[in-house]
Every structure is written in structure tokens, then in C-alpha cells.
Amino acid sequence: MKKIIFASLLAVLSITAFGATTEGVGAGYKDDIKVSVETEGDKITAIKVLKMDDTKRIAEPAIEKLTQEIIAQQKVDVDNVAGATYTSLGFKEAVQNAISNAK
Structure with a gap:
């Protein structure tokens, strides 16, 4: 019984210590953009x-590209997407706020 409790406690602690999900908000073109960011360590x-609430046909491809770039480069300071500048800025602000909330 003690082994089961210890193993369960160890599993919970390892998930808490290494994985986290936080939320952040940034000002988009029409309204706020809210994101959740999952991290493992740093x-x-x-x-x-x-x-x-930004125009989906413009914002969604921009956010998809920004998401790929941020994860690939492991930094929020990536180039904005042309034609979706305010969405790009708001999305990056939201991601940065989420990362800051995790610390």
C-alpha cells in the first residue's frame, strides 16, 4: 500500500514540477486574444x-504560423505576419503574458 501511495505522489509531483499550463491575454485587432501555453520546464x-474575435480568414493562418515559429525558436520575439500585424502583436503579447504568469 505504501508503494502505491508513494508512486502516486511521485507521479503527481513530477507532472506539477515539469509540466504547466498558463493563460495570457493580449490586445488583438478587434478584441482581446486569450491563449493557453503549455510548458515543460522552460x-x-x-x-x-x-x-x-479577429477576422478568421486573416487571423487563423497568422496565428498558426506564429505558433509554429514560437515553438520552433523557443522565444516570443518572432516576426509579425504581414497583413495581420495587430493580430500578431496581440497573440505574441498573450503568449508572453502566459509565460510571465508561469514564473
Whole structure:
């Protein structure tokens, strides 16, 4: 019984210590953009948009590209997407706020 409790506690502690999901908000073109950012240690592993009211046909491809760049480069300071400047700025602000909330 003690081994099961110890193993369960160890599993919970390792998930808590190494994996985290935080949320952040940034000002998009029409309204706020809200994201969740998943990290493992200092590494960004996933970014999900929770709320975004910008024009979908413009914003969604831009956010997809920014997400790939941020995860690949492991930094938020990536180039904006042409034609979606305010969405890019708001998305990057939201991701940065989420990362800052994790610390």
C-alpha cells in the first residue's frame, strides 16, 4: 500500500514540477486574444487560442504560423505576419503574458 501511495505522489509531483499550463491575454485587432501555453520546464510545448474575435480568414493562418515559429525558436520575439500585424502583436503579447504568469 505504501508503494502505491508513494508512486502516486511521485507521479503527481513530477507532472506539477515539469509540466504547466498558463493563460495570457493580449490586445488583438478587434478584441482581446486569450491563449493557453503549455510548458515543460522552460520549453514551450503547445499554444492554444482560447478566445479570438479577429477576422478568421486573416487571423487563423497568422496565428498558426506564429505558433509554429514560437515553438520552433523557443522565444516570443518572432516576426509579425504581414497583413495581420495587430493580430500578431496581440497573440505574441498573450503568449508572453502566459509565460510571465508561469514564473
